Amino acid sequence: MKVLVLNCGSSSIKYQLFDMTNTTVMAKGLIQRVGMAGSTVDYRKGDDGKKKVYECDVLDHKIGIQKIFELLTSGEDAVLKSLEEIGAVGHRIVHGGDKFSNSVLIDAEVKKAISDCIVFAPLHNPPNLKGVEAVDEILPKIKQVAVFDTAFHQTMKPEAYIYAIPYMFYEKHRIRRYGFHGTSHRYVASRAAKLLGKPLNELKLITVHLGNGCSVCAIDKGRSLDTSMGHTPLEGLAMGTRCGDLDPALILHIMKQYELTISEMDNLLNKHSGVLGISQISSDLRDLEDDWPNKSERANLALNVYSHRIKKYIGAYMAVLDGCDAVIWTAGVGENSPIVRGIVHGEMSWLGIKLDLEKNEVTWRGAEGDITTPDSKVKELVIPTNEELVIAQDTMECIS
Amino acid sequence: MSHKTVVVYGAATIGQELVQAVATAGCDVILIDHSEEMLKKGLDRVEAALDAEIARWGLTTGEKRAIMSRIKSSTQVNDAAKGWLVIETLKETLEVKRQLFKELDVICKPETILASNSATISITEISADCKHPQRTIAMHFQSPIAKVPLVEISRGLKTDEATFAAAVRFANMMHKTTISVYDCPGFVxxxxxxxxxxxxxxxxxxxxxxxxxxxxxxxxxxxxxxxxxxxxxxxxxxxxxxxxxxxxxxxxxxxxxxxxxxxxxxxxxxxxxxxxxxxxxxxxxxxxxxxxxxxxxxxxxxxxx
Known part of the structure; x- marks a missing residue:
């Protein structure tokens, strides 16, 4: 069975075609600038074939998806004889509200629910839904599955997801913590169980996903107990350009003092903050780590603030979980930054973590493994995430 | 010519603001003015306005580069033919606007939408000398355009439904709410x-x-x-x-x-x-x-x- 995985953003479409009989990637790529001038479509055959970039007008998601189907079935790099070989399409859907705690087969009711959640994720759910509708139009008979970023965290208890504001906002508007990156946290947790050689339901894990967005999750017996992102992906860790946790009074204070509009303040918190805001150098950790610790004081400060916040959450989640078997590092920075992992775990031996400095240095660029010393009570694992694979697997499960 | 390109005619204040807002919304835009000097001044002001936005955290430097790359300028009226929509922002006098619409009517294909930003002059009157008045409409963007989330649309007596629908879609794409009236100078x-x-x-x-x-x-x-x-x-x-x-x-x-x-x-x-x-x-x-x-x-x- 072949499964196509789609991640439709507001101006991009990421895609990957899996052959699920042997879990291999047949083709993958990315369409950029959907709906704008100068769109590009890139395509690579297999997991690491040569990337080919095509320029063409991609006016909307439907045209983009049609283009993907065309590349999969025609030309020298075609991997399918006909579209009928595709057994199902799995979609990454950002927000499922509190209606979905699992991936589901998409029907009219599910589409309505995704649309109802637009208010929670105004930038993400509409293009997600456009992707679903476009596939519906092109291949009306194909089964489609929705895999939600929020679903994994639906196991949180009210004490973890209720904000301390008037309860009416929860009752009337479902304002609460939802959490994101669920697919990634779930994947690395189950992968960790394999590496540790123990069943997932006997483990207390803290997963640290550090990509463009960053979040931490406390996982007990495979269930999310708490996570750092909140009602939106702005809460929690300091990120590339997002502020994360902040004294809410500051928002009022800054808006008043600088007479900012809501959209200006929104931009300040989402695009001008995080390590970019502190360092004024870059939102990319690699730029700050270049020549570390001699780059500049501000670069070091940004890295320290970023790392300190992670450390705080790990400590807090050890308390929430009442223990911890392993901390898992994943996504761009988590997989590739020995510096951040080193700063976070300096002086954490009282909590049972002893980093093996050498292993920490060499475990990156796709490497997987334990980076602690044999006598470390709590293990530290680096595990490359693979959200597309989870979406493909969930899709298989939902249609069978 | 691209179906995404919008033409703004007139590089004075409203023209500058409109070019900035259209490019910020993600469209390619050509600013036309007969005066080379006005064009240069206009584009400088757009850039300064974007810099001011960055200073207020409203925009990032990357976004500014993308916005500026979408803006072209020209002193040639004929370049109006490159847009699917032409919005005029000239002085608020009937003769000037009517003359321009007469020219645009000849230069542009009959399906190109010709919009006037006029606040107080009848669109029916502005398009009186046009052979294809069905594609004319008034779209009143209010200054500061980047901040005011409203566009008032006035249909002329000869404006067709398709033109009106396209104008509303364009305004919505720019995240503006529209209100519409029938050939009423001054709108609301x-x-x-x-x-x-x-x-x-x-x-x-x-x-x-x-x-x-x-x-x-x-x-x-x-x-x-x-x-x-x-x-x-x-x-x-x-x-x-x-x-x-x-x-x-x-x-x-x-x-x-x-x-x-x-x-x-x-x-x-x-x-x-x-x-x-x-x-x-x-x-x-x-x-x-x-x-x-x-x-x-x-x-x-x-x-x-």
């Missing part, structure tokens, strides 16, 4: 705000209260972003007079007869923010100078001089 906003500005000037003339107090009272009393006199300075006092005269001719309603002081200020060249002096004085940066409101006791001298 201009029609209602002008008598208020006119009354404020009369209150000033009669010595009832000074500029700052009039503006403060209206701002705080009704939750407005700007008081009427400061608003007149922003719109341009000469433009306010054009608006009032146009609407008086249209309605014969006394409340649109321009207050005497407005005309006197225009004659003196005190046109508001753009000439650094109107009801208030402004620095080169366009920011209002403190306590610079026109003083009632100096009025007779100031205007007699």
């Amino acid at each position: 906003t201009t029609r209602i705000i002008l008598p208020m500005i006119n009354q404020a000037v009369k209150v000033l003339e009669e010595g009832i209260a000074p500029c700052e107090q009039i503006d403060t009272a209206m701002k705080l009393g009704f939750g407005l972003n700007a008081g009427p006199l400061s608003l007149a300075d922003k719109i341009g006092i000469d433009t306010v007079v054009f608006y009032l005269e146009n609407l008086y001719t249209e309605t014969f309603d006394q409340s649109y007869l321009p207050a005497k002081l407005l005309k006197k200020l225009v004659r003196a060249g005190y046109k508001g923010v753009k000439s650094n002096r109107g009801f208030y004085r402004y620095g080169e940066d366009g920011l209002r100078i403190d306590n610079s409101g026109l003083k009632i006791e100096q009025l007779t001298q100031a205007t007699a001089r």
